[in-house]
Amino acid sequence: MPKFSAHRACDDFHETRRAITRRQMIGRSVGAGLSVYMAANTPLGRILEAAEASAAGAPNAPVLVSVFLPGGCDLLSTLAPVQQAGKLADLRGKIVRNDMVALPGESRIVAHPSLATGLNGGIAGLFGQGKIGFLPGIDYTNPDLSHFHSRHFWETGLVTDKAAPGWLGRWLDRHGVKDNPLQGMSLNGGLSPVLESGKAPVAAISSPGDAQLYMTGLWGDQARQANETWANLGKASSSSRPGPRAASEAVRLTAKVANQLAPYQDKDGKPAPALVPRVAYPEDNNFAESLAHLAGMLSLPLGVRIATIDAPGDFDTHDNQPKELEEALAGVSAGLAAFQADLEARGLADRVLTLVWSEFGRRPEANDSNGTDHGAGGVAWVQGTRALGGVLSEYPDLGRLDRQGNLGVTLDFRRVYSSLLEQWLGTGADEVIPRAGSFGRLKLVA
Amino acid sequence: MAWSEAHVRRLFWRAGFGATPHEARKFAKAGKAATIEWLLNGERGGHALTGHEPRPGGKKLDPLNVWGHDTLWWLDRMVRTRRPLDEKMTLFWSDHFATTDQEAPLMLAQNRLFRESGLGSFRKLLGHVTRDPAMQLFLSLANSDKRSPNENYARELMELFTIGGGYTERDVRNAARALTGWEAKWSKKGFRGIRFNDERYDQGTKTLLGRSGHFGTDDVLDIVVAHHRHAPFLTRKLWDFFISRPPDRATAMRLARVYRQSKHQIKPVVGEILAHPALYADLRAPDMVKSPLVFVAGHLRIAGGKVDSDAWPWLLSQMGQQPFRPPSVAGWEWGPAWLTTNSVRSRFVAVNYLLDEKRGSLKVRKGAGDPEAASGDAVEAALAALGHPWISSATRERLVGLAHRWYADMTKPWQEKQRPDRADMLQRALRHLILSGPDAQLH
DSSP: OOOOOOOOOOOOOOOOOOHTTTTTTTSSSSTTOOOOOOOOTSSHHHHHHHHHHHHSSSTTTOEEEEEEEEEEHHHHHHHEEEEGHHHHHHHHGSSSSSEEEEETTTTEEEGGGGGSSSSGGHHHHHTTTTOOETTTTEEOOOOOOHHHHHHHHHHOOOOSSSSSOOHHHHHHHHHSOOGGGGGESSSSOOOOOOGSSSOOOOOOOOOOOGOOOOOTTTTTTHHHHHHHHHHTTTTOOOOOSHHHHHHHHHHHHHHHHHHHHHHGBBBTOOOOOOSSSSSOOSSSHHHHHHHHHHHHHTSSSSSSOOEEEOOOOOOSSSSSSSHHHHHHHHHHHHHHHHHHHHHHHHHHHGGGEEEEEOOOOOEEETTSSSSSSSESBBBOEEESTTTTOOEEEOOTTTTTTOOSSOOOEEEHHHHHHHHHHHHHHHHHHGGTTTTTGOOOOOOOOO | OOOHHHHHHHHHHHHOOOOOHHHHHHHHOOOHHHHHHHHHHHOTTTTOSSSSOOOGGOOOOOOTTSTTTHHHHHHHHHHHHHHHHHHHHHHHHHHOOOOOOOOHHHHHHHHHHHHHHHHHHHHHHHHHHHHHHHHHHHHTTTBTTTOOOOHHHHHHHIIIIISSSHHHOHHHHHHHHHHHTTEEEEEEEEEEEEEGGGGGGGOSSSSEEEEEEEEOOHHHHHHHHHHTHHHHHHHHHHHHHHHHSSSOHHHHHHHHHHHHHSSSSSHHHHHHHHHHHGGGTTTSSSSSOOHHHHHHHHHHHTOOOOOOOOOOHHHHHHTOOTTTTOOOTOOOOSSGGGHHHHHHHHHHHHHHHHHTTOOOOTTTTTTTTTTOOOOHHHHHHHHTTTTTOOOHHHHHHHHHHHHTTTTTTOSSSGGGGGHHHHHHHHEEEEEEEEHHHHHHBBO
């Protein structure tokens, strides 16, 4: 066997905004127009009071979690149509699995065996409990098969190459608060384009126990003074240029996040009690670890409303699809099943809804590298105790492929966005999605 | 335009990794034209690095075999190079032709290609990149077969490498057919190379961007480079790498014209950009965000530090830019996007590593602080120790204020003997604040 792992194609697209926005973006949400009132020397209690006040204002406010499967997840291997098995075998040959698993109470489709990975039978088990609503065939008319373009459309909720804040960032602009960056939280280190906002502060964070700032070789009151000065340097610039503004705002926000999370930092290598998961998460799975942090933070009065996270693994399965997809879906299923169980154990489940999505689907016909190329008609799902369970959209017909040999689109993603805005976040869809009325609505919340 | 050390510093940050105090003085005297000439064409023997090779973590650099040493090896080149522009262009191309996930020998070979060809003919470079094993394996061009052409390389070739738009799905499919025939050879020992296999090449007629023929790989490359979108696309990307404000229309057109007239040579375009007044705008208010690699390499370079820590691979990864590992084929996102609450915290931590009392490359030694120094002098001393990085007057005011309050609690006579330690601590605080504050993130 060659020493090289089979190369992975255009993988690791954890962020896609580059191609479209790298030339056009003017300013970023981390910063633009944000004013933080709390100086670093504000007593800690006051800061927490303020964070708690923003949480206390709406203690049961719904939380939306956006989980992105990067690369374009294949619908036909994730959820296979039972009645079209013959056609699928003709198109796909050896990459079709013969060990798909039945979904409780559902006769029309079967699931990838990896979706049964995790607590309580994984995603398949949650489906049986009515906590998953699958959305096969989701996409938009005239699908664009470029990762960058399609991802940008999903991130912004706008099918245009124009640079724009993310759809959930726009929601925070309208319905968020102006002084709590934790209201919109990216868990991948970088800020998810979904959360890019015009003016609402948002945060990118990997681990709450790890957000503190210490200058080496400083201690006592001098250390405190130096840290205060650092936070104040973030208030010095009056430049309106995007670079200087980003540098100041990022310093200011970083200081603020560190302050907000100070009571939750690790002590002696152990997480703060509130952050200890209530269920066993899978090990060696960064995605699951981040979800565990998120569940912990949701249990605290931090005012989190929107969270975004990228799934691990490579869904851009140009090559070696059977192995790649098996691993990727198993990681997603195990992580999300543990997250769901943790939320339920913490009594938070009824206020958290998760949307899982990918930028497009894959072509029905396999390629010559044991994989599939970019295609239309993808897969998404909503998850949660309040999600409407079942298969909520029409499964595309393999007998009616489009001229490029791709699946037909049976559900516009903007219909899902509009429905979530109204049914879950309880606000008007038109405020965020232009011409929301034209996309109709789909019942997603039970 | 008067030519000053501030101009040299700006130019060297943008075209390289900062100017040492010596370089700033020397090239301020040499003048603008001579400085740009030196950056573009270097001097005889200029490819040798300055000084001695560092031993990060006490070990000899072994980029081929030791994990993380590829990063340290390249970082060291950025710090010690006498051809800073070549090194900066290597970074540019490793972003433009972003490749990841391939084994060290292939990635290092690709890195050498970028260094050697980064200022030459784009068409030649594109030909090499298209045949480059790391790229071929990454974007599935290797083993793309006429029976089922893989569209991956064809798509990125047009979208990210050459024209950026103006093509259809049909063009992608036809280009993919024309690019078939490349085959990766393997043996028990591993990868043996890429070769062309006529049997796997689609000999049929292809229609690509409005032209038809029995196109093969080089025809595709000729067609995309000749496409009317290519010159504006590439020259704009080069401009954006060096200058944050968009070019005016006349400048954009001139760059594209210079590029076309030189038959797609990179050097004349970069020369135009480096000489453009826009690069020197607002010398007292830099407005480009330093990428993590530029930040680390540049501050080591101007302060005379070395790559002697082996923590840089993971620190750079936390800051969001691990060399040889761009996040995707689209490369890194440059500009304000480098700065999130998480990555700023990582830069803060990185500065701890730079200044660490025992192992730091820019360590603050015992006795570094003068207990009798006036507040302003303490700030000047910190700046001098760091190679005179730029700070704004507002920042300077705050730092002086901190220095001014620093000893305020030492009112008792018995505290006098703690003053030297306190003075060292002030230097640590000031240097940290200079490097981790907003100003040092800009160039």
